[in-house]
Amino acid sequence: MLARVLIRPKEGILDPQGKAVERALPTLGFEGVGDVRVGRMVELEIDDESRLPELCEKLLANPLIEDFEIESVE
Amino acid sequence: MKFGVLRFPGSCDEVDAAHACERIGDAEIIWHGDESIGDVDAIVIPGGFSYGDYLRVGSIARFAPAMEAVARFAQEGGPVLGICNGFQVLCEAGMLPGALLPNRSLRFLCRQVGIEVVDAGSAWTRACEPGEVLSIPVKHTTGCFFAPPEQLEAIEASGQVAFRYAPGENPNGSVNDIAGVRNEAGNVVGLMPHPEHAVDELTGSVDGLRLFESAALALA
Known part of the structure; x- marks a missing residue:
C-alpha cells in the first residue's frame, strides 16, 4: 500500500523553523497567522502495513521530540 | 593506546579528531561500512554531516555496520566519545539520553565558549x-x-551531565545549559563543542586535550 506519514514537532517543543516562517508572513502582508509548525511528510510503498508504526518510531520520527501520524492513501 | 575515529560519508572532522588522538596515542580512521572496529582501545565519533544529515541529524548513521560494532564495544565498557554530529548520532542510537534540536537562533554558530566540567568521573573527563x-x-x-x-x-539526578556552558555562554538554547552528557556507566560521552579543535596553542586553546588524556587515564 501507499502510505503517507506526517511528522511534526511535539507540542511544547520549540520549533525555530515554524517561528521563522511565522515572523516572515506579516512582512509579506499575511496578517493574522499564528502557531506555525513545520514538520515533514514521508510517502512510502509498504507491503506489510502492520509494521508501519514500528518503522516510524525507529527511524522516521524521534519519539522524544516528534509526533507522527500515519495516513493510508490506498 | 589506540583510538579509532569513525568516518561516515559526510564526516568532516575525522582528520582533526585523529590528529588530536595522536597527541596521546595512535589513531586509526575506521570506515562506516566496516563491520569490525579492530583492536582499538577507544572510539571517537567525529563531527560533520553524516549521510548528509538526511531525515534528522544523526538518524541514518546509527545503522552503519561500524556503529553496530561501536554499540557492542560500548556495552562492554569501551570508551566512546561523540563530538557534535557524533553526539547527535549517539543520542539517535539511544546510547545517550536526550536529543539535539535546531539552535534557538536558527543560525549556524561558530565561536569559542567556556564549558564547565560537571562530572569529572567519566572515561572522557577524568583528567x-x-x-x-x-x-x-x-x-x-x-x-x-x-x-x-x-x-x-x-x-540531572544521576549525575549524567558531563559539561555545562559557563554562565552566560549558552550559545544555542540548550536546556539547563547542558553542553554534554554521559551514559549511566560513564564510558560513553557526547558533547556539542569540539575538543579536537582545541589541542594546539596556534588555535587559542589546548583544553580539548584533556578529554583525550582522560581516555588514556581510564584505560591505564
Missing part, C-alpha cells in the same frame, strides 16, 4: 577537575540539547 572551565569552540546549527522533563530530571 579534569570538577568545576573546571575549558575553552573549546562550538560550530553547529543543531546543537540545542533537549530532554523531556522526566528524562531531564533523571539525567
Whole structure:
C-alpha cells in the first residue's frame, strides 16, 4: 500500500523553523497567522502495513521530540 | 593506546579528531561500512554531516555496520566519545539520553565558549577537575540539547551531565545549559563543542586535550 506519514514537532517543543516562517508572513502582508509548525511528510510503498508504526518510531520520527501520524492513501 | 575515529560519508572532522588522538596515542580512521572496529582501545565519533544529515541529524548513521560494532564495544565498557554530529548520532542510537534540536537562533554558530566540567568521573573527563572551565569552540546549527522533563530530571539526578556552558555562554538554547552528557556507566560521552579543535596553542586553546588524556587515564 501507499502510505503517507506526517511528522511534526511535539507540542511544547520549540520549533525555530515554524517561528521563522511565522515572523516572515506579516512582512509579506499575511496578517493574522499564528502557531506555525513545520514538520515533514514521508510517502512510502509498504507491503506489510502492520509494521508501519514500528518503522516510524525507529527511524522516521524521534519519539522524544516528534509526533507522527500515519495516513493510508490506498 | 589506540583510538579509532569513525568516518561516515559526510564526516568532516575525522582528520582533526585523529590528529588530536595522536597527541596521546595512535589513531586509526575506521570506515562506516566496516563491520569490525579492530583492536582499538577507544572510539571517537567525529563531527560533520553524516549521510548528509538526511531525515534528522544523526538518524541514518546509527545503522552503519561500524556503529553496530561501536554499540557492542560500548556495552562492554569501551570508551566512546561523540563530538557534535557524533553526539547527535549517539543520542539517535539511544546510547545517550536526550536529543539535539535546531539552535534557538536558527543560525549556524561558530565561536569559542567556556564549558564547565560537571562530572569529572567519566572515561572522557577524568583528567579534569570538577568545576573546571575549558575553552573549546562550538560550530553547529543543531546543537540545542533537549530532554523531556522526566528524562531531564533523571539525567540531572544521576549525575549524567558531563559539561555545562559557563554562565552566560549558552550559545544555542540548550536546556539547563547542558553542553554534554554521559551514559549511566560513564564510558560513553557526547558533547556539542569540539575538543579536537582545541589541542594546539596556534588555535587559542589546548583544553580539548584533556578529554583525550582522560581516555588514556581510564584505560591505564
